[in-house]
Amino acid sequence: MLSAQTTDVNVNRVTPALFQKYRRPEDYLAVPVEDLENDIRPTGFFRQKTRSLRGTMKMLVEEFDGKVPRTLEELTRLPGVARKTANVVASELGHTQGIVVDTHVRRLSQRLGLTRREDPVKIERDLMKIVPRERWGVFPHLLIWHGRRVCLARRPRCEECVLLDLCPSSRV
Ligand code: SF4
Numbered sequence: 001m002l003s004a005q006t007t008d009v010n011v012n013r014v015t016p017a018l019f020q021k022y023r024r025p026e027d028y029l030a031v032p033v034e035d036l037e038n039d040i041r042p043t044g045f046f047r048q049k050t051r052s053l054r055g056t057m058k059m060l061v062e063e064f065d066g067k068v069p070r071t072l073e074e075l076t077r078l079p080g081v082a083r084k085t086a087n088v089v090a091s092e093l094g095h096t097q098g099i100v101v102d103t104h105v106r107r108l109s110q111r112l113g114l115t116r117r118e119d120p121v122k123i124e125r126d127l128m129k130i131v132p133r134e135r136w137g138v139f140p141h142l143l144i145w146h147g148r149r150v151c152l153a154r155r156p157r158c159e160e161c162v163l164l165d166l167c168p169s170s171r172v
Pocket of ligand 1: 168
């Protein structure tokens with residue numbers, strides 16, 4: 001939720017103090033709205049994000065006994081949680097049910113010829129057909145790190161890429 005429309009750096013600026021101050025879902029509801037807004041302000045869109053956070057925490061308390069649910073169906077009911085976030089959370093909790101498609105996964109899947117789609121849900125569907133089920137959790141991490149370090153968005157470093165011989169988009 002905090003990472004929408006901002007950088008990891010900005011998110012990491014607020015989370016140490018945030019997680020120290022707010023330990024349980026109830027804690028996010030116990031403070032004035034303005035306090036939470038100020039606590040996440042550096043991440044941008046802080047009013048909308050505060051609404052999502054409070055809405056999610058309220059639902060966790062009222063419908064899920066204060067615990068984060070495990071299924072994609074339940075997770076995507078939480079305010080501000082779409083399929084990508086639901087997939088990340090489910091996967092990190094050891095209940096992988098799909099493949100996370102973020103900007104790196106999308107770009108690399110397309111460059112590697114694993115999909116021709118643009119829509120993340122359709123890309124995910126293509127990937128789920130070809131990636132073995134037991135690798136669904138780790139697969140996006142591999143693409144994300146490769147996308148950050150080698151297959152950069154503007155200038156892919158094809159000359160130092162381990163996938164050079166396999167990749168239909170190689171520029172070498
Ligand atoms: S060969 Fe180039 S385009 Fe293909 S995955 Fe490697 S860096 Fe990306």
